[in-house]
Amino acid sequence: xxxxxPHWLSKQADLAPKQTAIELADGTTYTFLELKERSQxxxxxxxxxxxxxxxxxxxxxxxxxxxVIAIHALTYLKAVGVLLNIRLxxxxxxxxxxxxxxxxxxxxxxxxxxxxxxxxxxxVWKLHGQQGELSSEINLDETFTIIYTSGxxxxxxxxxxxxxxxxxxxxxSMLNLGLSKQDKWLAAVPMFxxxxxxxxxxxxxxxIPVYMLENYDKQQFHEALMNKGVTIASVVTMMVKDLxxxxxxxxxxxxxxxxxxxxxxxPESLLEKAKARQMPVFQSYGMTETSSQIxxxxxxxxxxxxxxxxxxxxxxxxxxxxxxxxxxxxxVKGPMVTKGYFNNAEATKKSIKDGWLATGDLGYTDRxxxxxxxxxxxxxxxSGAENIYPTEIEKVLSAMEGIREAxxxxxxxxxxxxxxxxxxxxxxxxxxxxxxxxxxxxxxxGYKVPKEIYFLDNLPRNASNKLVRxxxxxxxxxxxxxxx
Amino acid sequence: xxxxxPHWLSKQADLAPKQTAIELADGTTYTFLELKERSQxxxxxxxxxxxxxxxxxxxxxxxxxxxVIAIHALTYLKAVGVLLNIRLxxxxxxxxxxxxxxxxxxxxxxxxxxxxxxxxxxxVWKLHGQQGELSSEINLDETFTIIYTSGxxxxxxxxxxxxxxxxxxxxxSMLNLGLSKQDKWLAAVPMFxxxxxxxxxxxxxxxIPVYMLENYDKQQFHEALMNKGVTIASVVTMMVKDLxxxxxxxxxxxxxxxxxxxxxxxPESLLEKAKARQMPVFQSYGMTETSSQIxxxxxxxxxxxxxxxxxxxxxxxxxxxxxxxxxxxxxVKGPMVTKGYFNNAEATKKSIKDGWLATGDLGYTDRxxxxxxxxxxxxxxxSGAENIYPTEIEKVLSAMEGIREAxxxxxxxxxxxxxxxxxxxxxxxxxxxxxxxxxxxxxxxGYKVPKEIYFLDNLPRNASNKLVRxxxxxxxxxxxxxxx
Numbered sequence: 001x002x003x004x005x006p007h008w009l010s011k012q013a014d015l016a017p018k019q020t021a022i023e024l025a026d027g028t029t030y031t032f033l034e035l036k037e038r039s040q041x042x043x044x045x046x047x048x049x050x051x052x053x054x055x056x057x058x059x060x061x062x063x064x065x066x067x068v069i070a071i072h073a074l075t076y077l078k079a080v081g082v083l084l085n086i087r088l089x090x091x092x093x094x095x096x097x098x099x100x101x102x103x104x105x106x107x108x109x110x111x112x113x114x115x116x117x118x119x120x121x122x123x124v125w126k127l128h129g130q131q132g133e134l135s136s137e138i139n140l141d142e143t144f145t146i147i148y149t150s151g152x153x154x155x156x157x158x159x160x161x162x163x164x165x166x167x168x169x170x171x172x173s174m175l176n177l178g179l180s181k182q183d184k185w186l187a188a189v190p191m192f193x194x195x196x197x198x199x200x201x202x203x204x205x206x207x208i209p210v211y212m213l214e215n216y217d218k219q220q221f222h223e224a225l226m227n228k229g230v231t232i233a234s235v236v237t238m239m240v241k242d243l244x245x246x247x248x249x250x251x252x253x254x255x256x257x258x259x260x261x262x263x264x265x266x267p268e269s270l271l272e273k274a275k276a277r278q279m280p281v282f283q284s285y286g287m288t289e290t291s292s293q294i295x296x297x298x299x300x301x302x303x304x305x306x307x308x309x310x311x312x313x314x315x316x317x318x319x320x321x322x323x324x325x326x327x328x329x330x331x332v333k334g335p336m337v338t339k340g341y342f343n344n345a346e347a348t349k350k351s352i353k354d355g356w357l358a359t360g361d362l363g364y365t366d367r368x369x370x371x372x373x374x375x376x377x378x379x380x381x382x383s384g385a386e387n388i389y390p391t392e393i394e395k396v397l398s399a400m401e402g403i404r405e406a407x408x409x410x411x412x413x414x415x416x417x418x419x420x421x422x423x424x425x426x427x428x429x430x431x432x433x434x435x436x437x438x439x440x441x442x443x444x445x446g447y448k449v450p451k452e453i454y455f456l457d458n459l460p461r462n463a464s465n466k467l468v469r470x471x472x473x474x475x476x477x478x479x480x481x482x483x484x
Numbered sequence: 485x486x487x488x489x490p491h492w493l494s495k496q497a498d499l500a501p502k503q504t505a506i507e508l509a510d511g512t513t514y515t516f517l518e519l520k521e522r523s524q525x526x527x528x529x530x531x532x533x534x535x536x537x538x539x540x541x542x543x544x545x546x547x548x549x550x551x552v553i554a555i556h557a558l559t560y561l562k563a564v565g566v567l568l569n570i571r572l573x574x575x576x577x578x579x580x581x582x583x584x585x586x587x588x589x590x591x592x593x594x595x596x597x598x599x600x601x602x603x604x605x606x607x608v609w610k611l612h613g614q615q616g617e618l619s620s621e622i623n624l625d626e627t628f629t630i631i632y633t634s635g636x637x638x639x640x641x642x643x644x645x646x647x648x649x650x651x652x653x654x655x656x657s658m659l660n661l662g663l664s665k666q667d668k669w670l671a672a673v674p675m676f677x678x679x680x681x682x683x684x685x686x687x688x689x690x691x692i693p694v695y696m697l698e699n700y701d702k703q704q705f706h707e708a709l710m711n712k713g714v715t716i717a718s719v720v721t722m723m724v725k726d727l728x729x730x731x732x733x734x735x736x737x738x739x740x741x742x743x744x745x746x747x748x749x750x751p752e753s754l755l756e757k758a759k760a761r762q763m764p765v766f767q768s769y770g771m772t773e774t775s776s777q778i779x780x781x782x783x784x785x786x787x788x789x790x791x792x793x794x795x796x797x798x799x800x801x802x803x804x805x806x807x808x809x810x811x812x813x814x815x816v817k818g819p820m821v822t823k824g825y826f827n828n829a830e831a832t833k834k835s836i837k838d839g840w841l842a843t844g845d846l847g848y849t850d851r852x853x854x855x856x857x858x859x860x861x862x863x864x865x866x867s868g869a870e871n872i873y874p875t876e877i878e879k880v881l882s883a884m885e886g887i888r889e890a891x892x893x894x895x896x897x898x899x900x901x902x903x904x905x906x907x908x909x910x911x912x913x914x915x916x917x918x919x920x921x922x923x924x925x926x927x928x929x930g931y932k933v934p935k936e937i938y939f940l941d942n943l944p945r946n947a948s949n950k951l952v953r954x955x956x957x958x959x960x961x962x963x964x965x966x967x968x
Contacts, residue, residue: 003648003652003819004817004818004819004839005800005819006796006798006800006801008798012798015782015795015798016782137801164487168487171655174658174659174663175689175691178663178664179662179663180664181662181783181784205659205798207659207798298500299665300665311498311499312490314489314495314499314689314691315487315490316489316490317621333488334488334489335487335488369498
């Protein structure tokens with residue numbers, strides 16, 4: 001049954017009008033009442049541009065206050081926001097805009113050339129508003145946003161998020177982490193990605209502030225944790241590394257109760273270092289299709305189950321298509337899981353059966369049911385008859401002194417089918433292939449030791465800082481790189 | 485869309501197997517894992533009695549652990565629990581059993597004579613269990629329980645609660661009160677009433693213990709608050725009075741963060757006394773149809789808005805069918821509101837329109853939108869052209885030194901249509917009608933001063949301790965009572 005709740009921003013503006021909703025690095029704050037009023041005003045102006053129920057409107061912006069307002073404004077018109085990754089090429093953007101049937105794109109800056117129609121936030125603000133009723137309720141079954149998955153192979157797919165998906169995601173997170181009226185969530189992950197967007201909605205649903213950084217900046221991030229009363233922050237592995245480097249002998253305040261780690265498996269050595277500094281890192285597992293985290297380590301198990309992503313959140317379920325304890329594909333189910341891909345029944349049918357989403361990730365559960373994610377299924381390297389998980393090798397290499405980051409892929413090989421090869425970014429140019437191989441041999445079985453090592457300044461990562469391994473494949477093909 | 489979540493008790497047993505689920509006054513505790521295992525075992529035994537999906541099974545018990553187990557056991561079979569008020573007469577019970585089509589009644593003790601088939605909890609335990617699959621998921625649209633409203637006029641109506649109603653009720657409460665893993669909820673209100681049942685389900689959904697008293701006992705209740713690590717307790721007005729009397733110069737521990745007050749409007753004098761003793765009383769408003777509280781005063785406003793029931797919980801809405809600030813009937817809407825009465829389309833249609841439930845209660849909202857409940861609509865006294873709210877008079881009388889409780893109703897009167905008459909229970913037998921009238925005249929306009937005062941040992945209250953005014957009407961008719 002389609003559940004109806006009051007419009008969440010209007011409701012929070014009524015329950016906690018003076019509470020801070022958004023806090024920016026320059027000290028500017030917006031209360032829930034202010035955010036509601038601005039969003040409703042913006043909605044009235046958008047109406048002048050023809051936006052109506054069901055309109056698909058693109059949003060292309062960094063974490064700017066106008067982006068937040070635009071997202072909420074569309075909900076007051078029952079229009080659908082298509083959130084666009086600012087790092088995409090023109091061609092990639094146009095594909096998504098066309099696929100989603102976007103009418104025009106709201107942009108923060110006029111620095112992108114697009115064939116599609118655009119409108120600057122600042123130009124919308126100059127319009128007169130058009131009167132008329134704004135939505136006062138939310139039907140949880142209706143579409144809220146569309147976010148395209150980076151799509152490492154084939155065409156990107158538009159993940160449809162209903163309001164209900166986000167409600168359930170927020171509720172599941174709250175049941176795991178608890179909720180205090182003193183909570184403040186730090187967001188440096190982009191709002192065009194589900195990791196950032198979900199923080200924005202938790203803020204509205206819980207009635208707590210988001211401390212929002214326009215872009216990730218390690219110094220600002222560290223400062224926010226140290227001095228701004230942040231209690232929870234969403235992080236990816238690289239941010240944790242940066243924090244450890246900046247922390248030296250200090251400790252973060254006790255009020256910082258959760259660093260929610262997403263974006264792929266983290267090296268255990270890093271988690272151990274964070275533990276030694278009493279940083280409350282909780283591993284989690286999720287993807288655009290699950291409206292952010294769906295499996296999260298609980299506070300009580302965070303130190304005990306290092307390396308695990310935890311258990312599925314209260315409203316969610318998990319299964320592995322393999323015998324007990326063996327590695328298999330991870331399936332998840334729950335009301336935060338997307339009902340499907342936009343305008344793509346085939347992809348939906350392929351990925352979701354009876355509510356179970358095939359994640360394409362490989363993992364296993366221990367005896368107590370804790371999930372360990374080992375890799376993307378398609379990144380699995382099969383060498384001889386052996387399964388090799390790139391992540392395992394990457395974790396070993398990342399733990400080596402002097403290596404900043406590492407990526408491993410399979411390279412076609414006449415005899416073995418595939419062999420593992422590694423790409424590394426180093427902190428000291430003196431580190432050699434031999435050093436690395438010697439280190440690897442100490443920690444890995446022979447067949448897992450990379451047969452080639454390539455040096456890069458930085459590894460290719462997507463907007464959510466996930467390693468994009470297929471770009472490493474491109475490097476191999478380009479032959480621009482020499483094995484040292 | 486019907487949302488599917490994992491079975492909530494199995495899920496909590498997986499997330500927090502060793503966490504206490506139920507704590508009894510004698511010190512016995514049951515973890516979530518134990519509670520799940522016992523409930524599943526009981527379910528298998530119930531299957532031997534023919535219980536299957538859709539069966540309606542009565543439960544007639546005080547707050548006994550077997551009652552808790554029975555409630556959960558039925559969910560594993562997708563059967564529906566019909567929760568019966570132990571204070572009802574045989575005739576009243578048989579009406580409900582017949583109306584709901586109950587197959588048999590699970591009873592804790594064999595002390596009630598019923599025409600319907602019964603089974604003692606202890607006899608069910610002796611049965612062999614029948615194997616077969618138990619429900620591993622919950623469809624939130626399905627029926628969980630039926631609870632009959634006391635029905636002050638006409639026949640009682642069976643309020644259908646879906647799993648979703650309780651999920652949303654629990655979620656709404658959590659968003660208002662926050663959630664800490666240290667929480668422990670004290671339940672002395674009966675589990676056959678929605679106020680008690682909802683505590684049981686919050687426990688399962690939040691993963692926190694219920695400290696459960698078999699019956700309300702003021703000494704045990706006080707002790708539990710003082711020494712058992714209780715953080716939240718559900719109370720009615722009389723319990724708050726008892727607590728104040730027992731507290732003397734002491735204070736409850738700071739960890740006691742909420743006394744959630746339901747069961748009708750409380751005298752402001754009492755709330756002021758509680759405030760003076762730093763008791764964190766939060767007024768709330770709700771009924772069986774709303775799966776417990778739907779309007780609750782938030783922690784930050786609890787001291788500022790004394791006398792108000794607060795604002796509708798995050799997922800809920802409220803409206804008054806009267807101009808701004810005037811008294812009118814209270815309407816509420818939200819996913820915790822029942823979808824209707826069992827097998828009674830007419831009553832459902834009369835009470836619920838477009839999702840809005842007509843509560844039959846009168847109230848108004850202040851400028852900031854806080855609700856003040858003034859009375860039951862049908863209890864309104866119209867004297868001359870004046871509206872008189874019995875609750876207003878009751879609050880005044882209850883505040884008088886020496887008066888324990890007061891109830892006011894309208895009595896037919898030739899000239900005025902109706903006149904207010906009062907029933908009081910006094911602490912000192914020396915208090916006289918003249919004393920009371922003198923006090924009333926000091927605090928009330930002339931037309932509100934009761935024209936007759938009757939003395940009772942106790943006022944008639946229902947199982948949830950609500951004053952039952954129509955029984956006062958019966959007193960008038962019986963003519964057993966003399967005005968002094």
